[in-house]
Amino acid sequence: MSKVTLIATAPMGLEAIVAREVKNLGYTDVRTDNGRVEFDADESAIARCNLWLRTADRLLVKMGEFKATTFDELFEGTKALNWPDWIPKDAEFPVDGKSQKSQLSSVPACQGIVKKAVVEKLKEAYNIEWFEETGALYRIQVSLLKDIATITIDTSGVGLHKRGYRKLTAQAPLKETLAAALVDLSRWGPHRPFIDPFCGSGTIPIEAAMIGRNIAPGMHRDFSAQNWPTIPQSVWDRARQEAKDLAKYDVPLEIIGSDIDAEVLSLANYHIRQAKLGEGIRLKNLPVSKMNFDQQYGVIVSNPPYGERIGERKDVERAYKDLGHLTNQNDTLSVFVLTSNLMFEQFYGKKADKKRKLYNGRIECNLYQYLGKLPPRPPREDAGKQETLS
Known part of the structure; x- marks a missing residue:
């Protein structure tokens, strides 16, 4: 798979922390916006970021972004995206949506338009009329902000705050x-x-x-993208082995x-x-x-x-x-x-x-x-050696 654009969604006020985590994983082309951290990477980042991001909510594949002030623009813009590169013919692909400050304000209508556009694209690719949707989950989201539509697929499944250790909950638990x-x-x-x-x-x-x-x-949990045939199991195996080694x-x-x-x-x-x-x-x-x-x-x-x-x-x-x-x-x-x-x-x-x-x-x-006093720094072991050598 070639380079992909990923979005790590972030709670308000934590974007800078999520961006730092992404950079610490070795990804350098990082763009930060309200509620999201966007970056370009290869397929291995889908596994590594799901496993390692501590403060992000989800990891999304960005399929495309375009202006959409009418349903026709939303349909055509969505249909133009490379859905067959990601979604196999047996996939389950529900559509979620949200809209803020946009002319297309009816979220259910936007979800329906996006679903229809994806189906039409897949019909052309697979030459079939009906999709059973019994396979792996590819949850699509259409997000409209100021008439710009961002179309993504969720790779995480349940939110990244679900580490797997908290099976029971107390009153008002902290995420x-x-x-x-x-x-x-x-x-x-x-x-x-x-x-x-x-x-x-x-x-x-x-x-x-x-x-x-x-x-x-994320060491002890699973993710939606683990079941995607577009990402080899070896990618997940390497990412989990890296986590164990570190x-x-x-x-x-x-x-x-x-x-x-x-x-x-x-x-x-x-x-x-x-x-x-x-x-x-x-x-x-x-x-x-x-x-x-x-x-x-x-x-x-x-x-x-x-x-x-x-x-x-x-x-x-x-x-x-x-x-x-x-x-x-x-x-x-x-x-x-x-x-x-x-x-x-x-x-x-x-x-x-x-x-x-x-x-x-x-x-x-x-x-x-x-902010209390910081502990004293330990003396540098090589300081004396350096002076002797000079």
Whole structure:
């Protein structure tokens, strides 16, 4: 297969992080726009990016992009694309759609037009009149923005936040992709202690452990494109072998998750076992007021309750105060707290060094960032040798 254009969809505010991940995988021609990171690559990128992207929502093949202000333009533009290069005659190819600020505002009508255009193109290629759609899934999407139609095929299947370890859910769970983004923004590394004092079902500590040990987040799940005959199985085999070779399962970690709710901690423990990280994360059943934050150069990353329900508001405000009182005594701690509570800084007792707007689902939040002292850099082993040689 020749070069393809791929789109990694990104939650609002995380486009730069997704772009950095794509570049770290070795893809250089990267373009960033609202909610998406676009880049050109070969077929191996479909496997590698699905396995490795921690903060993207999905990976799409971009089939084409064109102006469409009428249904005729949408039909002809879609039909002109190279569908037989991708879609075999037995494929299942449903069409999803969305439209913003476009003359073609009826999404169901746009979906129907795109489906009809693809069928007509495939009829010509395969010389058949009816498609059973019993084979591999090729989910097509038509996205209209300001009268520009972007046509894609989803390679991921279920969203990339579905790592496979979280089979059960607690109330208001944090998406795995957002949890990974919070760890990324903290710049934590496995040489530093990591604490989540409101860990809930364990998502943030698990994502930190996977980052610390360089475990590909898609290692234990499947993707739609694995069943596409256009991508040889050898491509997926090589990508998975690369992920296994790069994992560092023996890296020692000091990761602590704590929560006041013993029941939700049992769920966290289950998820940790499912992720095969049992020895890398310690759980504690403690309120934040009973915790000890004396770890030198530790990093706290947490998504505490927001206090949106009246009955829990005072408890949440007290927990914010306790967290601030205990952490502000240690100037080597770095603290990153995601919450929609606009009074957080007041209760915490300190203005954040930085704030970043993020969305937890549809809830607008701020990531409050308190930057502690960085650990001293280890001495360069070759410094003395260099001086002697000179």
